[in-house]
Amino acid sequence: MSDKIKVLSQAVADQIAAGEVAERPSAVVKELVENAIDAGSTKIEVEIKQGGVGYIRVTDNGSGIPEDQLETAFLRHATSKLSAIEDLETIGTMGFRGEALASICAVAEIEVISKTKDCEEGTYLELLHGIPGEKEPIACADGTTMIVKKLFANIPARMKFLKKDSTEAGYVADVLGRIALSRPEIAFTYTCDGKEIFATSGDGKLENVVLKLYGLDHAKAVIPVDYTEDHIRISGLIGKPELARGNRTRQTLFVNGRYVKNHVLAKVAEEAYRNTIMVGRFPFFVLSVTLPPEQVDVNVHPAKTEIKFANEKQIYEVAYHALHSAVVGSQKPKVEEIPVPPTERKLEPIITPKQSDFTPKETITPKIGSGFSEFRPTAKEPSVTPSLVRQFMEYTIPTRTEEAPKPTVLREPEPEETLEQILDQTPIQEKMEEVASLPEQKREPTRIAGQIFDTYIICQQGDSMFLVDQHAAHERLRFEALKESYLKKEKLSQMLLSPMVINLDFREKQTVLDHKKDFLDFGFDLEDFGGNSVIIHGTPIQSDEQGIRDLILELAEALMEQIKHPVADFEERALDMISCKYAIKANHKLTAMEMEDLIRRMEELEEKGVSTCPHGRPIKIEFTKAEIEKLFKRRV
Numbered sequence: 174m175s176d177k178i179k180v181l182s183q184a185v186a187d188q189i190a191a192g193e194v195a196e197r198p199s200a201v202v203k204e205l206v207e208n209a210i211d212a213g214s215t216k217i218e219v220e221i222k223q224g225g226v227g228y229i230r231v232t233d234n235g236s237g238i239p240e241d242q243l244e245t246a247f248l249r250h251a252t253s254k255l256s257a258i259e260d261l262e263t264i265g266t267m268g269f270r271g272e273a274l275a276s277i278c279a280v281a282e283i284e285v286i287s288k289t290k291d292c293e294e295g296t297y298l299e300l301l302h303g304i305p306g307e308k309e310p311i312a313c314a315d316g317t318t319m320i321v322k323k324l325f326a327n328i329p330a331r332m333k334f335l336k337k338d339s340t341e342a343g344y345v346a347d348v349l350g351r352i353a354l355s356r357p358e359i360a361f362t363y364t365c366d367g368k369e370i371f372a373t374s375g376d377g378k379l380e381n382v383v384l385k386l387y388g389l390d391h392a393k394a395v396i397p398v399d400y401t402e403d404h405i406r407i408s409g410l411i412g413k414p415e416l417a418r419g420n421r422t423r424q425t426l427f428v429n430g431r432y433v434k435n436h437v438l439a440k441v442a443e444e445a446y447r448n449t450i451m452v453g454r455f456p457f458f459v460l461s462v463t464l465p466p467e468q469v470d471v472n473v474h475p476a477k478t479e480i481k482f483a484n485e486k487q488i489y490e491v492a493y494h495a496l497h498s499a500v501v502g503s504q505k506p507k508v509e510e511i512p513v514p515p516t517e518r519k520l521e522p523i524i525t526p527k528q529s530d531f532t533p534k535e536t537i538t539p540k541i542g543s544g545f546s547e548f549r550p551t552a553k554e555p556s557v558t559p560s561l562v563r564q565f566m567e568y569t570i571p572t573r574t575e576e577a578p579k580p581t582v583l584r585e586p587e588p589e590e591t592l593e594q595i596l597d598q599t600p601i602q603e604k605m606e607e608v609a610s611l612p613e614q615k616r617e618p619t620r621i622a623g624q625i626f627d628t629y630i631i632c633q634q635g636d637s638m639f640l641v642d643q644h645a646a647h648e649r650l651r652f653e654a655l656k657e658s659y660l661k662k663e664k665l666s667q668m669l670l671s672p673m674v675i676n677l678d679f680r681e682k683q684t685v686l687d688h689k690k691d692f693l694d695f696g697f698d699l700e701d702f703g704g705n706s707v708i709i710h711g712t713p714i715q716s717d718e719q720g721i722r723d724l725i726l727e728l729a730e731a732l733m734e735q736i737k738h739p740v741a742d743f744e745e746r747a748l749d750m751i752s753c754k755y756a757i758k759a760n761h762k763l764t765a766m767e768m769e770d771l772i773r774r775m776e777e778l779e780e781k782g783v784s785t786c787p788h789g790r791p792i793k794i795e796f797t798k799a800e801i802e803k804l805f806k807r808r809v
């Protein structure tokens with residue numbers, strides 16, 4: 174390293190600054206498209222080649238840049254949108270720092286063609302790494318075309334950091350898709366290597382943008398939301414529970430027209446779906462929050478997506494109210510989705526009459542008006558949270574093969590006082606001792622008494638009665654079988670009698686094909702089928718097309734996530750996903766033989782010490798004869 178302090182040349186300084194705004198092709202597209210929006214365009218075309226590294230073109234029909242300002246637009250801190258610091262408070266446009274064009278042109282070659290309405294002809298200008306050439310008149314339509322070529326060709330270090338072209342093209346699709354969702358009144362087209370990926374109509378209807386981006390199944394299953402309170406407007410579309418997925422990639426949130434990520438707001442939305450969506454699934458939504466600009470801190474970097482609200486609590490409350498009423502209004506909760514694990518609903522039999530003050534309210538609904546932080550019960554209202562109940566149940570009724578859990582296994586008591594109170598008033602210690610002191614007995618044969626609610630199997634074995642959750646049990650069995658084959662490197666896929674063709678969006682298809690080998694390991698034998706489709710020759714499980722499609726997408730997302738944040742038990746998780754899709758669902762009548770078979774296999778597993786489904790929900794809940802007698806007051 175040289176020991177002399179040097180002032181960086183402007184060119185180097187610009188390249189460094191460019192890293193912040195133009196970190197990859199999708200970021201360049203975002204800046205160019207936002208400029209086009211600010212220019213009042215109603216039609217914006219984006220075309221890229223080679224993942225955008227080779228070529229990006231954005232053409233709009235907006236105001237155009239006057240000929241005499243063409244070079245100025247590319248200077249650092251050149252903006253037509255902000256001149257005084259006070260403007261920051263109320264700025265309504267997408268960009269205002271005047272650094273995007275300067276940054277982009279520091280790391281690429283740019284051609285710009287622009288024409289304003291009042292000019293007869295347009296102007297052409299080329300800039301090579303920031304240095305403008307001669308302007309030339311050119312015949313063109315009103316508006317602006319920006320062409321960015323050889324992006325990062327002069328910065329090999331940044332080049333190296335880019336992903337494969339197809340991945341970068343996927344990022345562009347993501348960014349542009351989101352912008353399209355935020356502006357249904359603008360017609361967007363996205364073309365990649367000569368192929369049109371999507372085109373929205375610009376008719377102002379958000380449903381139609383959803384249709385173009387996500388397909389008919391999504392467009393048909395959305396519920397409109399539009400609710401205003403105290404100058405806060407929540408509008409957009411939320412998906413019916415069946416559109417829920419294993420992660421949050423299909424949740425889109427805008428605040429005053431800008432795409433943002435806000436974890437808490439996403440949580441509020443999920444809270445609104447409580448009990449209609451299974452735990453671990455996330456609803457689909459495209460939502461806009463519109464509020465007076467001074468209530469949002471805009472002074473976050475425009476390339477970043479974090480957001481700060483002046484009055485968070487109020488916004489969350491309004492959002493919750495808007496969404497909850499939309500969900501409730503449109504949907505009767507479905508029982509077969511098993512929204513709450515059975516243990517969480519079945520508290521009464523365990524709590525002795527002494528604790529009747531603690532009989533849980535059916536569900537814990539957030540209290541509007543008491544603030545978001547009170548989404549859990551307060552100490553004053555000693556109600557029982559589902560997770561608390563689960564802990565309590567696990568704690569009091571350990572299966573026999575398990576060691577009696579120690580109090581330290583209790584996780585996240587919420588809130589602490591309530592837990593303490595319950596611990597105080599519940600004879601947990603007593604029960605634990607009782608269970609622990611049960612003599613090791615030789616297993617008596619299990620007798621199946623029947624099935625209830627088409628979901629649970631009732632059995633008697635020796636001096637105890639137990640309920641088995643048929644879904645949880647079957648899922649675990651399937652999981653163990655898949656895992657065994659996987660570890661032995663046996664082929665998991667079974668040939669389909671007739672291959673299945675499924676349609677995916679551009680990005681999904683790319684991801685799936687990028688991970689073809691992993692898919693094969695997990696039992697999916699698939700190939701590119703041209704267009705938006707892949708063809709599937711073999712699958713690890715039997716399921717309908719929808720089930721397979723969901724599963725493939727879930728796996729693709731998990732594989733992507735694994736690259737970013739590897740987790741050690743990834744294979745297990747993937748196998749779990751697969752087994753979950755196949756397992757017998759709740760609300761399904763079983764024949765006596767099916768029950769026999771399930772229980773027998775479950776008991777084999779139990780002998781190996783497995784007593785939960787792969788998600789950790791219990792497979793069986795047991796009541797001893799003594800416990801039942803106590804409930805009937807035959808015993809004290």
Ligand code: ADP
Nearest residue numbers: 208212246252253268269270271272273274317
């Ligand atoms: P900012 O958007 O923050 O003002 P940029 O560097 O992105 O800064 O753009 C600089 C200026 O160039 C803008 O303020 C705008 O006046 C002009 N400009 C850029 N793109 C367009 C476009 N597509 N149509 C009209 N004017 C544009």
Ligand code: MG
Nearest residue numbers: 204208268273
């Ligand atoms: Mg800009």
